[in-house]
Amino acid sequence: MADFLALHLGLPLTWATLVAIILKILVITVPLLIAMAMMTYMERKVLAAIQLRQGPILVGPFGLLQPFADGLKLMTKETIIPAGANRAVFLVAPMITFILALVAWAVIPFGEGLVLSDINVGVLYLFAISSLGVYGIIMSGWASNSKYAFLGGLRSAAQMVSYEVSIGFVIITVLLCVGSLNLSDIVRAQTHLWFCIPLFPMFVVFFISALAETNRAPFDLPEGESELVGGFHTEYSAMTFALFFLGEYISMLLMSGMTSILFLGGWQPFPLLGFIPGPLNLIIKICLLMFVFIWVRGTLPRYRYDQLMRLGWKVFLPFSLVWVILTSGFLVYFDKLPH
């Protein structure tokens, strides 16, 4: 692409490389933001269907333009900064949430060779970015100088740190079967068999931990509206709130993407549906997982906080640890370790 730009626009090669990188970033982020907007629409429609309502129907055909109307509304509202708030941290927190949700997409492979940056430690990068997500929340909770927000931030910090541990073990099991930290290699290793079949229990553990990691129902205690008003974003309004909202939905999309890559074969085609091109396969898988996210929200009641901690530390952690040992034992005994 850089060569093409250098040839046809007469740019020097270094500038052409820079322009090419920026274009690639835009090719990922712009559809991502539109997808996020449509996600909120899908969430409202699916929840409405679960609750026998109609959902948004007024703005645009079938209410399709509703998310954009909501976005416009948020942009024109006033940004209120509470008098007792710590201004700098208060304003930086939503930016961190949003930026972290976006930068993680740099390593997601959409197809064979279709990846912005094909780094060797892709899985670790994703894990690092998703474990940083907690900072946006804990900083906003502290900087708001409000009891509800602070409690929400603390809950979320404890919750995300707890569930990261089991996510780490699940990732280790997958890595044992692949022998590489590169995301494209992980997808290639699933050409014949998706990992969700041999590692089915880990798939379930990972998906449930993903729900907890993104603060989604039934683990949405950080913003539990029945007791904490709005949790960590109680004091946020207008675009600062919108950034949290965007970040939250994009990290949900990211977690779905990660589940698809680790367990559902990424861009590999569905059985019997080999004619669908690579990137579209990944998008379909992400949409299916997003549907499950919403389905869970429409079905399950919220966990109590001590039950949430018990599930993380006393159920998932030992369970995934045992699976790591079983998997490695199996691989060593049958001499199936990848080299």
Added chain:
Amino acid sequence: MILPALAFYLFAAVLVLAGMLVITARNPVHSVLFLILAFFNAAGLFVLIGAEFVAMILVIVYVGAVAVLFLFVVMMLDINFQELRKGFLRYLPAGLAVGAALLAELGLVISGWVYAGPADSVRAAPTPESVGNAQALGDLLYTQYAFIFEASGLVLLVAMIGAIVLTLRSRKGVRRQVIADQLARRREDVVAVVKVRTGEGV
């Protein structure tokens, strides 16, 4: 390329500045946040020298876990900083001594690396293309340094058990939820269907 050099100076400058701010910031929470910024830039420096595995582990372990707990604790503290700064001059000599000792050690390590006999040949050897740095580290840790590595793991385990022993206290009279008991309840044990006639009660 000029870009890596620029990136190096950016990371290094922000790292030093953040490190300074950690100790000069008035608000302890700001100190921790600057510490996190410093970790980040250190990870950036690691990426620049091609140690991407170490960089990612630094971010995951220090920024993702240790610093979160740090921040967690510092946010809960109610420290009077004017009070804390009172002894500044009194503790200054001790602080300077510790700083000097650390600087001397750092100097020793670096000079050992620069002037040691075999170091030149190690530096002259090209980095092998086929071995990733996760693999290289693993090879070293689990073969040559296996015992030291396992021993440090044991030390951490002891520290963890120690922390649990120190903080665990069992209180009497607390009703705990036993999920197994709840799941073991059967309909026959707890539900009785009775026909109640009007005006008589159960």
